[in-house]
Amino acid sequence: MPELPEVETVRKTLEQLIIGETIERITVYWPKIIKSPDDYRLFSELVIGEVFHNIQRKGKFLMFELTNYTLVSHLRMEGKYGVYSDDDPLDKHVHVVFHLESGKQLRYHDVRKFGTMHLFEKGQALEQKPLNQLGPDPFEGAYTLEYVLPKITKSERAIKNILLDQQIIAGLGNIYVDETLFRAKVHPLRKGTTLTEPEVMAILDEAKQTLLEAVEQGGTTIRSYVNSQGKIGMFQQRLFVYGQENKACKRCGHPITKMKVSNRGTHICEVCQPLNS
DNA sequence: CAGGTCACCTGAGCGC
């Protein structure tokens, strides 16, 4: 489901709800969510008695800082967290329940079961997969033109694919890549090697600006995304191209078209984002 | 190294 702004919204919401809570035990209904330790039963034992001290985010990953461990969680397409009372009825798509000593429960809900959880000893999370594979996210200091420019201009890949690559920049997904490229007036199929420095600068600026605005709006709600307090994001009102096929471009009035780029649905304004430039 | 395909899962929407 979520890209950086949605994950950041979840992070901020959960921070208000579970910091200081102690895990009494957990119930895992779909063990494949738990990627490390290998055995989900060990995972379940290790988190007993741990306290939620704070919650960080790197790219699209949530990092729950516990007493002795860091829980790294990725929501993939449809993962959601919610805090419930222990007598609230359990939805069939809840796969992991953290029973808290207060009687509250932190529940992980994921219709498609694609999400992942990794547990690391404190201080180890950033040193190992998956987090050590990530490039800087746009709110980190390492996100600079000097770092990104050669990564892009030396690549024969389509710029859309480069921006979706979490090893180069962490946090962008299908929605925000389409929005970023529209705002930067760059066609998604342009090869990295064809982009000029001003174009790359525009992409970097627009990516950060788009994510910043989306965070301010609480993320984008399409289909099912709801944050941990049941609130929906508002950024979908500000989308220029994603999901806007056949609607008039907000800049020039030409209809937005939908195409495929490496099998991902891709939305562009053919007038604002010409391919031959 | 890059690109394509499939796999992981379930549900919504659409044509027939």
Place this chain on the structure above:
DNA sequence: TGCGCTCAGGTGACCT
């Protein structure tokens, strides 16, 4: 109503 197909905010494995 039901069937079959496509699509979905992501990523990793495996193959050319």
